[in-house]
Each structure stands twice: as C-alpha cells, then as structure tokens.
Amino acid sequence: WAGAMDLLSSFNTGLEVADMAWEVKCREEDMRQRSYENERRNIDDARRAVDVKAQQLKAIAHLSALMAGFAMVALVEIDYPRSMHPGLLVCFGATTAGVIGSMLIAMLNSTFMLIAIFKYDCINREISFDEFWRKRCESDWRLSLHAFTTGVPLFLASLAQVGWVAFHGHGSGHWAALVVTVIAVVTLIFWFLHTFYKWGSFLKTSSSKMTLQVV
Numbered sequence: 001w002a003g004a005m006d007l008l009s010s011f012n013t014g015l016e017v018a019d020m021a022w023e024v025k026c027r028e029e030d031m032r033q034r035s036y037e038n039e040r041r042n043i044d045d046a047r048r049a050v051d052v053k054a055q056q057l058k059a060i061a062h063l064s065a066l067m068a069g070f071a072m073v074a075l076v077e078i079d080y081p082r083s084m085h086p087g088l089l090v091c092f093g094a095t096t097a098g099v100i101g102s103m104l105i106a107m108l109n110s111t112f113m114l115i116a117i118f119k120y121d122c123i124n125r126e127i128s129f130d131e132f133w134r135k136r137c138e139s140d141w142r143l144s145l146h147a148f149t150t151g152v153p154l155f156l157a158s159l160a161q162v163g164w165v166a167f168h169g170h171g172s173g174h175w176a177a178l179v180v181t182v183i184a185v186v187t188l189i190f191w192f193l194h195t196f197y198k199w200g201s202f203l204k205t206s207s208s209k210m211t212l213q214v215v
Contacts, residue, residue, distance in 0.1 A: 042125070043122055043123055043125075046120075046122040046125060046128075046129045047122045049129045049130070049133075050117050050118070050120060050122060050129060053117055053133065053137075054114055054117060054118070057110040057111075057113050057114040057117075057141075057144075058110075058114065060106055060107075060110045060144055060145070060148055061106070061107045061110035061111050061114065063148070064103040064104070064106040064107035064110070064144075064147075064148055064151070065103070065107045067099065067103050067151060067152075067155055068099065068100050068103035068104055068107065068151075070155075071096050071099040071100045071103070071155060071158060072100055074096060074158065074162055075093070075096045075097070075100070078162070078165055078166055080165065081168045081169050083168070083169065084165065084168050088161065088164060088165065089165075091161060092158065092161045092162070092165055095154055095157050095158045095161060096158045098150075098151070098154045099151050099154045099155045099158055102147045102148070102150045102151035102154060103147070103148070103151045103155075105143070105144070105147040106144045106145075106147040106148040106151065109140050109141075109143055109144040109147070110144045112140075113137050113140055113141065113144070116136060116137065117129075117132075117133075117137065120132055142204050145200075145203055145204055146204075149196060149200055152191060152196075153188055153191060153192070156184050156185075156187055156188040156191065157184070157188070159180065159183075159184040159187075160180070160181045160184035160185055160188075161181075162180065163176060163177030163178070163179070163180030163181055164177040164181070
C-alpha cells in the first residue's frame with residue numbers, strides 16, 4: 001500500500017511538472033505571438049506615417065509647380081507694349097519672378113523630402129519615424145510652407161497687375177484691368193484674413209506638438 005501511494009504521489013508530481021512545463025511553453029508562445037503582432041503594428045504605423053507625410057509633400061509640390069508654371073507663362077507669353085510705364089513693368093516682372101522663385105523653393109524642398117522619407121526603413125527602424133521627421137525634415141517642411149505661403153500673395157499681386165499689362169492700349173482696357181485687380185485684391189484679403197490666419201501657423205506646428213496639445 002505504501003508503495004502504491006508513493007507511486008501515485010510520483011505520478012501526481014510528474015503531472016504537475018508537465019502542467020507547469022506546458023504553461024511555460026504556452027506563455028512563451030503567447031509572448032512570441034504578441035511580440036510578432038506588436039512588431040507588425042509598429043511597421044504598419046510607420047508605413048502609415050510615411051504615407052501621410054508623403055501625401056502632404058505631394059500636395060505642396062504639385063500646387064507649387066502649378067502656380068510657378070502659371071507665373072512663368074504669364075511672364076513669357078504676354079506681349080509687352082512699348083508705351084507701358086517702366087515702373088509697372090519692373091513691378092510686374094519682380095512680382096512674377098518672386099512667385100516663380102518661392103514656388104520653386106517649395107516644390108524642390110518638398111520633392112527632396114519626399115524622396116528622403118521613401119528611403120526610411122519601416123521594417124528595421126533604427127529610429128522612429130517621428131524622430132526621423134523632427135531631425136531631418138521638420139525645418140525643411142517649415143521652409144517649404146513658408147515659401148508656399150509667401151508665393152500665394154505674390155501670385156495674387158501679379159494677377160492684380162497682369163490686367164494692366166495685358167489690356168494696355170485697348171479701348172476699354174482700363175475697366176477690364178480694374179475688374180481683374182479688384183478680384184485679385186479681394187482674394188488676397190480673404191487669403192490673409194481667413195485661410196492663412198486659420199491654417200498657416202497650425203500647419204507649421206510639428207506633429208509632436210499637436211499631439212501634446214490634443215492630449
């Protein structure tokens with residue numbers, strides 16, 4: 001009887017050891033699975049962050065290229081009358097060249113940043129994408145936005161002058177030029193009082209600061 005009890009006790013001990021080993025194995029498998037899922041989630045988050053920034057940079061680059069193209073066409077294609085006042089001619093040329101220069105800065109900066117973030121390794125991730133953006137791209141992003149928001153009012157100022165250049169010498173050209181100027185000035189006022197006032201500083205704020213403000 002004593003031997004049977006010892007055998008039963010040994011059997012129970014063996015079962016307990018087997019159960020503990022099985023629990024340890026299941027726990028290890030669960031930890032590995034969670035680690036795998038967390039890694040996949042981190043990779044997806046990094047890819048999502050890259051895609052969001054890429055869309056922002058594409059928007060700035062495309063709009064800047066479009067506005068620079070319009071300004072270049074206006075500068076090259078208009079037939080300038082010889083009787084035009086030299087002050088208007090100089091002012092129009094300087095304003096239009098300012099549009100082209102500022103928009104080119106915005107476009108080129110955005111394009112090179114777009115190439116840079118596409119080179120970011122979302123799988124190995126030596127540093128987080130937020131840190132990569134802050135260290136490598138944040139200052140250039142601010143520069144691109146500043147160049148773009150500077151080019152917009154210059155573009156409208158050029159539009160306000162283009163009527164006086166294009167319609168110079170026509171019978172009722174001054175009335176047509178006045179209409180173009182009034183529309184450009186109204187748009188410029190709306191730009192400063194609403195669009196730029198509401199979104200300018202917000203878009204220049206880094207994503208990390210915006211997250212802290214939301215929290």
